[in-house]
Amino acid sequence: MSGLLVQQWISVDGFLAGVNGEADVFAAVSDFTAxxxxxxxxxxxxxxVLLGRRTYESFAAYWPTADDEPMARQVNALPKVVCSTTLMAATWGGHAPARVVPDPVDHVRSRRDAGSRIILWGSVSVMRALLAAGEVDELELLVAPVALGAGTPLLAPGAAPLPLSLTESQIWPGGVVRLRYSVG
Known part of the structure; x- marks a missing residue:
């Protein structure tokens, strides 16, 4: 199936990160094996793989040298696109560099026409722009066993409701729940 899958780690109360961008969601996960x-x-x-600038910077500092990580070979080999209006280039260690595009909506629409299957990791502002434009086909939430009380919500304050239909779910070790939804 072609289209865009957005995958986000999230707290049980709907936050992607703490008030100041803290990674408390990840800290609550004791086992990432599943x-x-x-x-x-x-x-x-x-x-x-589609990334926003901040997620790209974090990933590019980690994945190219994460030889002991099970997914590293795949992550490093896949073509990557960074959505940014400030970057001129996006290196990826000793691997092929990422392509830089200024507009995530235009990019996803052009790739959809080519029948591509894209995954967006993190990248809250890119995700929100693509949701607002109706370009997200599936949303996969990896729910960590923590309630943050405040932080960065999945949807921007004042955003329109997002109709979802649950297509898959799993309970993983350590209390993580995987939920896959079709959007729309």
Whole structure:
């Protein structure tokens, strides 16, 4: 299936990060084995990884040298696109650099026409722009066993409701729940 899958780690009360961008959602997960196994299988059907600038900077500092990580070979080999109006280039260690595009909506629309399967990781502002434009086909939430009380919500304050239909769910070790929805 072509289209865009957005995958986000989230707290049980709907926050992607703490008030100041803290990674408390990840800190609450004691075992990432199930998510790594899931994503390794998932990446076999992905044509491209889409990232915002901040997520790109974090990933590019980690993945190119994460040789001991089960998904590293796949992540490093997949074509990557960074949505940014400030970057001129997006290196990826000793691997092929990422392509930089200024407009995520235009990019996803052009790739949709080509029949591509894209995954967006993190990148809240890019995700929100694509949701607002109706370009997200599936939303996969990896729910960590923590309530943050405040922070960065999935949807921007005042955003329109997002109709979802649950298509898959799993309970993973350590209290993580995987929920896959079709959007619209």
């Amino acid at each position: 998510s790594e196994t899931h994503n390794a299988a998932l990446l076999g059907d992905i044509d491209e």
